[in-house]
Amino acid sequence: xxxxxxxxxxxxxxxxxxxxxxxxxxxxxxxxxxxxxxxxxxxxxxxxxxxxxxxxxxxxxxxxxxxxxxxxxxxxxxxxxxxxxxxxxxxxxxxxxxxxxxxxxxxxxxxxxxxxxxxxxxxxxxxxxxxxxxxxxxxxxxxxxxxxxxxxxxxxxxxxxxxxxxxxxxxxxxxxxxxxxxxxxxxxxxxxxxxxxxxxxxxxxxxxxxxxxxxxxxxxxxxxxxxxxxxxxxxxxxxxxxxxxxxxxxxxxxxxxxxxxxxxxxxxxxxxxxxxxxxxxxxxxxxxxxxxxxxxxxxxxxxxxxxx
Amino acid sequence: xxxxxxxxxxxxxxxxxxxxxxxxxxxxxxxxxxxxxxxxxxxxxxxxxxxxxxxxxxxxxxxxxxxxxxxxxxxxxxxxxxxxxxxxxxxxxxxxxxxxxxxxxxxxxxxxxxxxxxxxxxxxxxxxxxxxxxxxxxxxxxxxxxxxxxxxxxxxxxxxxxxxxxxxxxxxxxxxxxxxxxxxxxxxxxxxxxxxxxxxxxxxxxxxxxxxxxxxxxxxxxxxxxxxxxxxxxxxxxxxxxxxxxxxxxxxxxxxxxxxxxxxxxxxxxxxxxxxxxxxxxxxxxxxxxxxxxxxxxxxxxxxxxxx
Numbered sequence: 211x212x213x214x215x216x217x218x219x220x221x222x223x224x225x226x227x228x229x230x231x232x233x234x235x236x237x238x239x240x241x242x243x244x245x246x247x248x249x250x251x252x253x254x255x256x257x258x259x260x261x262x263x264x265x266x267x268x269x270x271x272x273x274x275x276x277x278x279x280x281x282x283x284x285x286x287x288x289x290x291x292x293x294x295x296x297x298x299x300x301x302x303x304x305x306x307x308x309x310x311x312x313x314x315x316x317x318x319x320x321x322x323x324x325x326x327x328x329x330x331x332x333x334x335x336x337x338x339x340x341x342x343x344x345x346x347x348x349x350x351x352x353x354x355x356x357x358x359x360x361x362x363x364x365x366x367x368x369x370x371x372x373x374x375x376x377x378x379x380x381x382x383x384x385x386x387x388x389x390x391x392x393x394x395x396x397x398x399x400x401x402x403x404x405x406x407x408x409x410x411x412x413x414x415x416x417x418x419x420x421x422x423x424x425x426x427x428x429x430x431x432x433x434x435x436x437x438x439x440x441x442x443x444x445x446x447x448x449x450x451x452x453x454x455x456x457x458x459x460x461x462x463x464x465x466x467x468x469x470x471x472x473x474x475x476x477x478x479x480x481x482x483x484x485x486x487x488x489x490x491x492x493x494x495x496x497x498x499x500x501x502x503x504x505x506x507x508x509x510x511x512x513x514x515x516x517x518x
Numbered sequence: 519x520x521x522x523x524x525x526x527x528x529x530x531x532x533x534x535x536x537x538x539x540x541x542x543x544x545x546x547x548x549x550x551x552x553x554x555x556x557x558x559x560x561x562x563x564x565x566x567x568x569x570x571x572x573x574x575x576x577x578x579x580x581x582x583x584x585x586x587x588x589x590x591x592x593x594x595x596x597x598x599x600x601x602x603x604x605x606x607x608x609x610x611x612x613x614x615x616x617x618x619x620x621x622x623x624x625x626x627x628x629x630x631x632x633x634x635x636x637x638x639x640x641x642x643x644x645x646x647x648x649x650x651x652x653x654x655x656x657x658x659x660x661x662x663x664x665x666x667x668x669x670x671x672x673x674x675x676x677x678x679x680x681x682x683x684x685x686x687x688x689x690x691x692x693x694x695x696x697x698x699x700x701x702x703x704x705x706x707x708x709x710x711x712x713x714x715x716x717x718x719x720x721x722x723x724x725x726x727x728x729x730x731x732x733x734x735x736x737x738x739x740x741x742x743x744x745x746x747x748x749x750x751x752x753x754x755x756x757x758x759x760x761x762x763x764x765x766x767x768x769x770x771x772x773x774x775x776x777x778x779x780x781x782x783x784x785x786x787x788x789x790x791x792x793x794x795x796x797x798x799x800x801x802x803x804x805x806x807x808x809x810x811x812x813x814x815x816x817x818x819x820x821x822x823x824x825x826x
């Protein structure tokens with residue numbers, strides 16, 4: 211069959227609410243049940259209509275579901291898995307949307323009974339907004355959804371999940387768990403930490419430079435602040451649980467930064483020019499791969515413009 | 519009077535071509551003459567119609583101009599000033615669009631005769647594209663144009679330049695030279711160096727992770743690559759000429775990064791969470807100040823989405 215009879219969304223933030231909108235639009239979920247810790251979030255989910263029923267506990271929400279999606283911060287996955295394990299229906303599929311995979315496999319796997327299919331996943335989609343009201347059906351459209359199936363995963367359950375995710379617009383890829391965590395440390399986790407750091411530095415200096423940092427932010431800094439506006443809890447957990455890969459990439463980053471810093475100090479213009487020419491080519495690769503718009507400044511309207 | 523009878527644009531890249539489009543649209547330039555070193559660029563300028571006449575030398579292009587705008591990389595400003603100095607009309611205004619101001623004042627000032635008005639400037643506008651064909655009239659719309667007038671600047675000449683820049687859509691502000699270079703090191707120069715560095719790290723790892731870095735770039739990394747696609751010559755000169763302020767801010771950045779890196783290594787989740795919460799507030803400040811769109815992901819269309 212295509213889709214699922216009853217989907218249980220555990221955690222009702224940006225990703226879960228977008229999934230709900232997308233599943234309904236594609237007709238891939240008979241019913242959607244949901245759980246969130248906060249009463250306000252549960253009420254919002256009912257009001258917007260992303261869930262048919264909401265529950266105070268995750269254990270209640272998963273009863274009878276043939277697809278359970280864990281949409282809580284990575285650090286909360288283990289406790290949730292322990293709680294829902296005794297209530298999962300035989301043959302149901304459990305997946306998650308965590309940004310780190312090894313830690314989730316380690317925290318969730320041991321709790322789940324043999325009669326369910328656990329297929330870890332990670333949609334490379336999102337915005338800097340959070341909460342149930344920030345979701346929208348097109349979030350996954352043409353975006354990657356990485357699955358990291360474990361050894362012995364049931365081929366039928368995997369194919370069914372893939373078909374569902376493809377049905378809500380995602381491009382599904384499979385990847386090995388450790389490789390996922392390394393690649394994401396490069397393309398996502400380290401860039402986010404760096405953006406947070408740069409915004410933090412500017413925050414300190416704001417006391418020196420009054421409001422100038424905000425007033426003149428269109429000069430490049432602005433893009434960093436967007437990345438650094440993402441959900442603090444989610445990101446805390448990402449760094450704590452993908453520690454090794456993030457520290458590895460951070461080490462490389464610092465080495466590289468010191469080399470450029472030294473070139474500035476020594477006045478080595480040729481080295482800087484060569485470096486900046488090489489990085490320009492990567493941007494072209496991304497546009498050619500269809501992963502961003504070629505329009506200047508992302509095509510954003512005024513207030514727009516990038517400064518120098 | 520409003521506007522200028524003849525504007526000479528020295529260097530015909532993104533900023534100069536955008537100025538030409540904007541000046542024509544606003545009816546603020548009688549004639550526009552231009553100079554670029556490359557024959558191809560000069561031909562393009564005539565073909566697009568941004569210049570009425572183009573010249574092989576800057577000396578020829580400035581004859582009879584009442585406004586001369588230096589739009590070359592910061593490192594080329596001194597030589598250009600020496601070349602044009604004997605050919606400048608009495609009472610003309612000379613300005614520039616360099617991203618660094620102390621170095622330009624030092625390189626250009628001594629060459630200019632007493633009978634011209636030298637008013638250094640810097641539009642906080644641009645895109646990651648370069649060259650005469652990348653310009654467009656709305657580039658300066660609602661963007662800041664900083665002027666750093668020197669002691670004894672003629673009030674009439676300053677007011678006339680301000681009126682012209684306001685006429686092409688910019689918000690004009692005055693700032694002291696050294697302060698300009700410090701503020702820009704925070705909001706622009708250091709963020710650009712960091713983006714270049716992160717993209718460089720990913721480029722090395724690309725040999726390890728095949729095409730995955732590009733394929734999954736929407737996860738945050740993509741925004742860095744846009745910034746790191748800017749003109750290499752321009753940016754080489756920015757770092758070489760705003761060396762002290764950039765090295766100062768880089769030092770603060772590294773301290774801060776090491777503190778966060780240590781928190782990751784020690785598993786200090788509270789510290790990370792507090793830090794990420796504080797940086798989120800800055801983003802709100804920028805949106806409230808009208809310097810960016812509140813739309814998720816800059817409002818860019820699919821392929822869109824920010825990942826985790």
